[in-house]
Amino acid sequence: MPLLARTPPLLESLLLHKSLRALYSRRHRCAHCDRTPLVGERVYLYAAAAGERLVCELCRPLRREPPARSELVHSPEHDRCVRMRAGRAA
Known part of the structure; x- marks a missing residue:
């Protein structure tokens, strides 16, 4: 099997792991149990x-x-939802 045929799965897995680490690092976790609320x-x-x-x-x-x-x-999605604004009449 040529080297190029094996490279995409390796690249895909590296990119997947990198994106998962980035997502995990941005999550808020409990200081005691390390659980995401x-x-x-x-x-x-x-x-x-x-x-x-x-x-x-x-x-x-x-x-x-x-x-x-x-x-x-x-x-x-909470920050991206549509909200009514006070003081505006339709």
Whole structure:
């Protein structure tokens, strides 16, 4: 089998792994269990020396101090949805 025939699958797998690593690095993960919170789940943010630490709802009982704030996890489409604007009449 010529070398060129084997190169595309290798290139494809390298590109796939690179894109998966990029996606994984942008995800928010729990500081305790390393789990990605689900859409609709409440996450808790705690003050830390290096910024904020995100803790999922399942690991919340592991922390003794109260969270600095909590947020609801939205879907990636949340920022792209159509919203009504106040003060505009049709």
